[in-house]
Amino acid sequence: MDCIFCSIVTGEKPGHLVLADATAVAFLDARPLFPGHVLVVPRRHVHTLTDLPEREVGPLFARVRRVAGAVERGMGAAGSLVAANNRVSQSVPHFHVHVVPRNRKDGLRGFLWPRTRYASQEEAEAVAARVRAALDEDPGEGGGTG
Known part of the structure; x- marks a missing residue:
């Protein structure tokens, strides 16, 4: 396997x-949005969050939480952006979470925008129903709304 993140995990790179x-x-991150931009990766090679075994999600995000606090404190940032891509815009096919230090008026734009609105309450409910139906198909824990 030729994965740059696996090579960093093993110390090869x-x-x-x-x-x-x-x-x-x-x-x-080798190409940071701002100094202090950190990538948190599971040691296990998985392509996406949905490939990560459920029992490993909590422990991974406990590390993301720690890193987010450290990035904010260490970089003197007002906050942080915590984000991950699944397939689309995922430059390395090894699941990773970006932790980016943020400050007001730091110039970061276009990361999660433009935002839109649903045309109607009916459209919003139809979209919510599609997602609920997909949750009901998921064999993992937690599907549906209760």
């Missing part, structure tokens, strides 16, 4: 590590 344990490795 260099990375500016900020956290490494049995669950995850976190390192500076």
Whole structure:
């Protein structure tokens, strides 16, 4: 397998590590949006969040939480953006979570925009119904609304 993130996880390739344990490795993004932009990756090679076994999601996001706090404190940031892509716009096919330090008026635009509105309440309910139906098809925990 030729995965740059796996090579960083194993130490085969260099990375500016900020956290490494049995669950995850976190390192500076080589092309940061801002200094302190960190990627948190599971040690296990999986392409997307939906490929990560459910029992590993909580432990991974516990590391993301720790890194987000450290990035904010370490970079003197007012907050952070925590985001992940699944397939579309995923430049490396190894699941990773971006933790980006943020400050008001920092110039970051277009990351999650433009935003739109549903044409009607009926359209919004139809979309919600499609997602609920897909949750009901999911063999994992938690489907539906209760």
